[in-house]
Amino acid sequence: MENLYLAPTPSSPEVDFKFDQHQLHLRGESYPENAAAFYGEILRQLRAYLAGCTAQQVTVNIALAYFNSSSTKMLFNMIEALNDAVAAGNSITVNWFHDEEDDTILEFGEELSSDFPDIEFINQPVSAA
Amino acid sequence: MVHEYETFLDSARQNRVIFYYVGYFSQNIVAAMAEAVKLQLEVSGANGPTRRKLFSCFVEMAQNIIHYSADALTPSTQMDRELRHGSVCISEQDGEYLLLCANPVRTTIAADLRERLEPLRSMTLEEIKQAYKETLRADATEGSKGAGMGFLTMARDAREPLVFDFQALPGSEDTAMFYLKAVI
Numbered sequence: 001m002e003n004l005y006l007a008p009t010p011s012s013p014e015v016d017f018k019f020d021q022h023q024l025h026l027r028g029e030s031y032p033e034n035a036a037a038f039y040g041e042i043l044r045q046l047r048a049y050l051a052g053c054t055a056q057q058v059t060v061n062i063a064l065a066y067f068n069s070s071s072t073k074m075l076f077n078m079i080e081a082l083n084d085a086v087a088a089g090n091s092i093t094v095n096w097f098h099d100e101e102d103d104t105i106l107e108f109g110e111e112l113s114s115d116f117p118d119i120e121f122i123n124q125p126v127s128a129a
Numbered sequence: 130m131v132h133e134y135e136t137f138l139d140s141a142r143q144n145r146v147i148f149y150y151v152g153y154f155s156q157n158i159v160a161a162m163a164e165a166v167k168l169q170l171e172v173s174g175a176n177g178p179t180r181r182k183l184f185s186c187f188v189e190m191a192q193n194i195i196h197y198s199a200d201a202l203t204p205s206t207q208m209d210r211e212l213r214h215g216s217v218c219i220s221e222q223d224g225e226y227l228l229l230c231a232n233p234v235r236t237t238i239a240a241d242l243r244e245r246l247e248p249l250r251s252m253t254l255e256e257i258k259q260a261y262k263e264t265l266r267a268d269a270t271e272g273s274k275g276a277g278m279g280f281l282t283m284a285r286d287a288r289e290p291l292v293f294d295f296q297a298l299p300g301s302e303d304t305a306m307f308y309l310k311a312v313i
Contacts, residue, residue: 010160031163031188033156033195034209066181068188069278076265101177104185104286111262128177 031068039074050085063097086118093120100125151216159191182286190230198232226313250290287311
């Protein structure tokens with residue numbers, strides 16, 4: 001299927017899902033006006049891609065400097081979809097990038113990691129300097 | 130005229146106002162304000178965690194105005210590119226930051242807001258975090274555009290319970306002014 005690329009805006013992240021390379025990237029800040037609408041289409045394509053994967057290693061890099069409450073909900077749904085793909089026999093690695101001082105994003109990552117233990121979750125603190 | 134403006138600026142300075150906006154809120158306006166607030170907080174000398182909490186709370190408040198203010202230029206059925214009226218203010222007081230916002234709401238939703246905000250006031254931080262986790266895993270609240278997590282996010286970031294109030298608007302029976310305050 002076609003790769004998915006959405007350029008970043010001040011309030012929405014860069015979405016760079018290279019399905020052909022099994023490398024998915026989310027970068028930037030996320031507080032779109034309507035997170036359900038913004039992530040709805042992304043989730044639809046992600047699920048379609050995952051449905052076609054068998055015994056596949058997929059790497060997901062999430063580097064969001066800020067996400068609002070409604071984006072948080074959508075990220076949770078995205079990780080849930082990835083977790084379902086592990087149950088279907090794939091291997092998923094999530095690199096969770098965050099500012100080393102940002103406890104909120106760190107804690108949310110830890111929560112996702114304990115909720116979805118089948119995903120290989122790698123905490124990636126980034127130094128602010 | 131200039132003198133009156135001077136008085137206004139003096140008053141803002143005395144109240145240590147860092148940022149104030151009143152007018153229509155759209156997503157583009159909020160994104161531009163977010164940039165201004167970020168810069169302002171960087172020069173204010175607040176530490177990283179405080180800046181992040183302030184920024185987070187600011188965005189939640191501003192987006193609530195886009196979604197829920199009763200004073201809309203766009204039809205209430207429109208879910209995208211909305212334009213609604215309100216105000217937001219950030220000020221500093223004895224090393225604490227105050228975030229205030231105000232916007233008119235329909236009296237019919239005032240009861241719902243009260244019902245969602247009042248319980249948060251008596252919850253501990255641990256209880257707020259627990260409620261946040263549960264809401265995150267629940268299906269989206271009916272009629273809510275923010276998955277019902279905006280207030281929980283603000284309550285989690287604030288160092289004191291959120292304060293809210295409704296004031297009757299003269300000459301209007303079906304709308305009231307909604308005020309919300311968070312101390313970071």
